[in-house]
Amino acid sequence: MSKIGFVGLGIMGGPMAANLVKAGHEVTGFNRSQPKIDRLVEAGGKGAGTVAEAVSGAEVVFTMLPDSPDVEEVVLGDDGVLAHAAAGTLLIDCSTIRPDVSRRVAEAAAAKGVRALDAPVSGGEPKAIDGTLSIMLGGSDQDVEAARDVLEPVGATIVHVGPAGAGQTVKAANQLMVAGNIGLLAEALVFLESHGVDTEAGLQVLGGGLAGSAVLDAKGGKMRDREFAPGFRLELHHKDLGIVQSAARDAGLSIPLGSLVSQLVAAAVAQGDGSLDHSGLLRQITALNASS
CATH class of the missing domain: 1.10.1040.10 (N-(1-d-carboxylethyl)-l-norvaline Dehydrogenase; domain 2)
Structure with missing residues (x-):
């Protein structure tokens, strides 16, 4: 069981976070709109009022955000994920963003001792709900293997496709x-x-x-x-x-x-x-x- 912070609980992120709860992980979620946090709490997760609160003490942090600027703000911002994540944390970004932004996130994470993976998903809302997404992973072999236990509750096809940015x-x-x-x-x-x-x-x-x-x-x-x-x-x-x-x-x-x-x-x-x-x-x- 892992302690997981999950940032972005929308159409895809909400069901993914709920499936991680079902798998026995301790999930604390943050979203800009409170009702989506409430749904995670109803599913057995915990709610956070800020990114910092979701990330604090987490062994794994998932992000599922709309676009590249959102990831840059939430992960690289002054009060973002990297400002609060402990060294050794796995950062798994499931957003769909530009490959160059994923590479920049990975470099910034490495400088903080955080292990970053770009892990965009395919399958839409139905597969997010039933935990059978296709996940394409960019990052190191070691970090991909370390992430499998928290990826298996959300994905049926989990493939390491190359270094940082390759997933995107x-x-x-x-x-x-x-x-x-x-x-x-x-x-x-x-x-x-x-x-x-x-x-x-x-x-x-x-x-x-x-x-x-x-x-x-x-x-x-x-x-x-x-x-x-x-x-x-x-x-x-x-x-x-x-x-x-x-x-x-x-x-x-x-x-x-x-x-x-x-x-x-x-x-x-x-x-x-x-x-x-x-x-x-x-x-x-x-x-x-x-x-x-």
Whole structure:
């Protein structure tokens, strides 16, 4: 059993923290909004009023935050995680941020004697709830092994992909592929509907062949029914695709399909759909094909 501080108890972080409690760990959580702290307490965890309170005495600190500036503020800030974490603490950042920021966090942590891992996750809210996330880890071999006991309650696929920043690079690739899959699934639905095909039957047979995917399984039915309650918001996927574009430029790469889906997601957000689930990209594809 570990003493864990958890900062960021949103759609993903809240269920992850609750699963750590279920696994027998002592979890103290902090979030900017009190109701999310209250939910952790109801699940058997403890609430903290500040980052410092969540981190104090913790052997492991998880962060699950929206974007790179949030991680920089919460981890590197004057009253942040590194200001209060003891030497030897494991810092596991599950946020999706820029790889260069993860490397900078790891360097700052090492200077304080803190062991940092970038550990972004994939699978969305359902897999956060049932503890079967895919976790891509950047950091040292020793720190990854030390973290496994606290990662196993939240993830079913836990893979060390390289040094600091590598986890975020793999997550960027993940977000690129997911966005592309959602975009093509949206186009396929519009295509089937335009020809009067039974889309339930159509998606069933597509799912059984080479066109099948986790995206189709998780999103196809809801997209058919136009149910876009957020499991992962379009505005966050827009942010993630910005990370992809930036990292591609840094490497001198051309990603034409990624650039196109990035523009479609940006348009959806600009037109007010940012709070929808990322499968809400279907609305943008539908609008492009609407009769004048």
